[in-house]
Amino acid sequence: MKDLRIVFMGTPDFAVTILKNLIDHNYNVVGVITAPDKPAGRGRKLNESAVKKYASANGLNILQPTNLKNVDFNTELKKLNADLQIVVAFRMLPKTVWQMPKKGTFNLHASLLPEYRGAAPIHWAIINGETETGVTTFFIDDKIDTGEIILQEKIAILKEETVGTLHDKLMHLGADLVLKTVDLITKDKITTTKQPNLEEKTAYKLNTDNCKIDFTDSLENIYNKIRGLNPFPAAWTTIMNGEQEITAKVYAVKKVFESHTLTIGKIIATKKELKIAVKEGFIIIDEIKLSGKKKMDAQSLLNGYQFTEDAKVLQSL
Numbered sequence: 001m002k003d004l005r006i007v008f009m010g011t012p013d014f015a016v017t018i019l020k021n022l023i024d025h026n027y028n029v030v031g032v033i034t035a036p037d038k039p040a041g042r043g044r045k046l047n048e049s050a051v052k053k054y055a056s057a058n059g060l061n062i063l064q065p066t067n068l069k070n071v072d073f074n075t076e077l078k079k080l081n082a083d084l085q086i087v088v089a090f091r092m093l094p095k096t097v098w099q100m101p102k103k104g105t106f107n108l109h110a111s112l113l114p115e116y117r118g119a120a121p122i123h124w125a126i127i128n129g130e131t132e133t134g135v136t137t138f139f140i141d142d143k144i145d146t147g148e149i150i151l152q153e154k155i156a157i158l159k160e161e162t163v164g165t166l167h168d169k170l171m172h173l174g175a176d177l178v179l180k181t182v183d184l185i186t187k188d189k190i191t192t193t194k195q196p197n198l199e200e201k202t203a204y205k206l207n208t209d210n211c212k213i214d215f216t217d218s219l220e221n222i223y224n225k226i227r228g229l230n231p232f233p234a235a236w237t238t239i240m241n242g243e244q245e246i247t248a249k250v251y252a253v254k255k256v257f258e259s260h261t262l263t264i265g266k267i268i269a270t271k272k273e274l275k276i277a278v279k280e281g282f283i284i285i286d287e288i289k290l291s292g293k294k295k296m297d298a299q300s301l302l303n304g305y306q307f308t309e310d311a312k313v314l315q316s317l
Contacts, residue, residue, distance in 0.1 A: 002026050004186050007082040007101070009033040013050045014171050015088040018108060020054060021175040022086075027182065029060060031080040033090070036064045069094050084185060086178060087140065098140040103185055105140045108178055110170045111203065112136060112152055114195045117145035118203035122170060123163050126228030128201060129220065132156050133166070135174040137181040139192060148192035150184070153177050162230040162252075206233055213237045213250065215265045215313050219280040223255040226283070234289070239267065242308040251287035251295065258282060265315060269307035274298040276313060 006029050008019050022029055032055040040047040048056070055062050061080070065073040074096055085105035087093065098105040111121035113136040118124075125133040134154040141147040153173055157166060184190045204210065206229075213222060213235045229235040234249040262268075262277040275282040289295040290305070 010088040121203040267311040
């Protein structure tokens with residue numbers, strides 16, 4: 001069973017857990033494809049992907065193509081003579097690559113496809129207030145996240161779940177689902193299901209604009225957005241504190257439904273509490289990072305930082 005020759009493709013920590021699970025269960029991973037090293041930080045030192053670090057430490061054969069259509073890369077990939085390719089959080093593959101192994105190429109996606117196709121499925125499930133999500137394995141075809149489904153596993157999204165906690169749950173759930181999928185493929189017991197043509201919800205790539213908090217939105221939507229971006233990449237806003245305009249990243253928050261007559265966006269700061277007035281109540285800030293300062297809990301910030309009486313969050317970009 002473990003003679004199946006596997007090529008694994010992935011880049012971030014999420015993919016490392018899946019790769020490690022394959023290695024721990026003695027699967028024959030003959031090659032690892034990951035992103036090229038990128039310069040990072042002030043010294044522009046080359047930074048290796050999480051998958052490369054793990055693969056290097058475990059003596060695995062690594063390829064880092066800049067172009068997946070490159071002839072030399074395709075030649076090297078063919079030499080690995082893979083029976084199966086597994087893709088986790090990598091990038092779109094050209095047909096020449098995903099068609100190469102005789103048992104195909106499958107992908108692990110962190111949603112219940114066809115919902116949340118795209119780059120940030122875990123974030124958007126929370127941002128949109130979903131109560132469940134899951135992981136899906138599917139055979140790759142020539143579009144993004146549209147191939148025939150092999151297996152799915154569901155999981156509940158808790159009311160106070162953040163993208164950080166859900167990411168880790170789905171990572172471990174996905175690692176188990178990949179093993180089940182490989183086992184079925186090895187035994188030639190695979191049956192697939194075509195994805196239904198639904199008006200699916202999309203997991204758009206996150207950017208500065210769609211990570212900005214709109215404090216004129218409903219309390220529930222604001223709360224979901226902040227927890228759906230906590231701890232990465234973090235929801236943000238601009239604070240006007242007296243004459244000073246400050247960018248702030250907002251992390252842990254609570255919501256309180258309460259009637260009030262305060263202006264939307266007004267910041268109320270006491271010695272122990274920091275909150276923002278919204279339509280149906282308040283967003284209580286537990287953890288925040290002001291530009292130029294480190295991330296800290298609200299009480300620590302309030303011990304050394306003063307908000308003016310007219311402090312507020314700005315709504316325009």
